[in-house]
Amino acid sequence: MTTDLLAPFKLNNTIELQNRVLMAPLTRCMADDNLVPTQDMVEYYARRAETGLIISEATIIRPDAQGYPNTPGLFTSEQIQGWKKVTDAVHANGGKMFAQLWHVGRVAHPHFFDGDVLAPSAIGVEGSVPRMRELTYITPKAATTDDIKSLVADYAKAAENAIEAGFDGVEIHGANGYLIDQFLHHAANTRSDEYGQSPENMSRFALEVTDAVIAAVGNERTALRLTPGAYFNMSEDNRDKAVFDYLLPELEKRDLAYLHGGIFDDSTAFESLEGKTTSEFLRAGYKGTLVGVGSYSFETAKEAINDAKFDLIAIGRPLIANPDYVNKIANGEELVPYSDEMLAELK
Numbered sequence: 001m002t003t004d005l006l007a008p009f010k011l012n013n014t015i016e017l018q019n020r021v022l023m024a025p026l027t028r029c030m031a032d033d034n035l036v037p038t039q040d041m042v043e044y045y046a047r048r049a050e051t052g053l054i055i056s057e058a059t060i061i062r063p064d065a066q067g068y069p070n071t072p073g074l075f076t077s078e079q080i081q082g083w084k085k086v087t088d089a090v091h092a093n094g095g096k097m098f099a100q101l102w103h104v105g106r107v108a109h110p111h112f113f114d115g116d117v118l119a120p121s122a123i124g125v126e127g128s129v130p131r132m133r134e135l136t137y138i139t140p141k142a143a144t145t146d147d148i149k150s151l152v153a154d155y156a157k158a159a160e161n162a163i164e165a166g167f168d169g170v171e172i173h174g175a176n177g178y179l180i181d182q183f184l185h186h187a188a189n190t191r192s193d194e195y196g197q198s199p200e201n202m203s204r205f206a207l208e209v210t211d212a213v214i215a216a217v218g219n220e221r222t223a224l225r226l227t228p229g230a231y232f233n234m235s236e237d238n239r240d241k242a243v244f245d246y247l248l249p250e251l252e253k254r255d256l257a258y259l260h261g262g263i264f265d266d267s268t269a270f271e272s273l274e275g276k277t278t279s280e281f282l283r284a285g286y287k288g289t290l291v292g293v294g295s296y297s298f299e300t301a302k303e304a305i306n307d308a309k310f311d312l313i314a315i316g317r318p319l320i321a322n323p324d325y326v327n328k329i330a331n332g333e334e335l336v337p338y339s340d341e342m343l344a345e346l347k
């Protein structure tokens with residue numbers, strides 16, 4: 001049977017989406033200096049409400065989670081109210097929206113907050129803060145077990161704040177070299193305690209965060225993004241596959257809203273994944289609802305979904321260029337090509 005990507009789809013038989021086309025999380029650095037969503041963000045997201053589900057730009061859970069300028073937060077009442085204006089506008093236009101919960105870990109910078117930069121281990125990364133290249137990264141502090149308990153609690157609180165702000169659910173950002181992903185990879189995690197060395201231990205933080213968020217808002221409103229093979233700010237290690245081989249069946253037991261691959265080009269096969277692409281590897285280990293992403297067109301995504309490679313497609317750059325992407329696809333209209341210059345444009 002051929003799947004109609006523009007037909008409705010239910011997440012966990014609970015949240016009904018207009019279609020299978022999701023808006024991928026796209027960091028735009030458009031919040032104000034207090035990390036409160038702006039009116040420009042209200043308009044930006046409202047224009048894209050015809051997608052089945054909008055996944056917000058990565059949104060920090062607490063002050064020391066910040067590594068980029070003007071990224072929105074979900075830990076103050078002002079931020080919650082700012083996001084409420086966004087979700088109200090999206091809902092008024094018939095859309096659904098999840099908040100992506102974010103802590104950048106060792107690529108945070110104390111320019112943005114008072115205190116330590118936290119990571120699984122005291123292993124820094126080279127380079128500097130995007131958009132603020134004068135700020136070079138520093139060696140992080142290895143999180144203590146008390147730090148980890150605090151982080152888990154703050155993910156759960158941010159999830160509660162997201163629901164208060166009117167989001168339909170949350171996507172935990174466990175990908176792309178940020179905090180949760182750092183625990184899952186040997187290059188960033190050299191701990192010798194219950195959070196390091198073995199697949200079970202290295203998966204522990206991701207599962208604790210997931211369980212805490214589920215307890216706070218429900219499994220049907222909890223999703224997770226992972227990148228088992230995409231190494232961003234991290235070196236590749238073939239031992240990492242065993243971590244994800246353990247993690248994926250554990251996540252399947254949680255009956256998440258969905259699992260989301262975080263990759264810029266899903267045609268890339270990784271040696272560390274024994275020659276599989278991200279979607280191929282995730283699908284092999286996880287039988288729940290899977291979101292594909294990474295340089296797909298509508299037609300190639302449709303083909304992949306019909307081949308059971310994943311269930312939903314997240315579209316990124318084309319939605320920057322075409323806020324009315326779904327309408328254009330439905331009517332057979334030509335899409336505006338994306339260009340890097342569009343990143344500087346607001347809407």
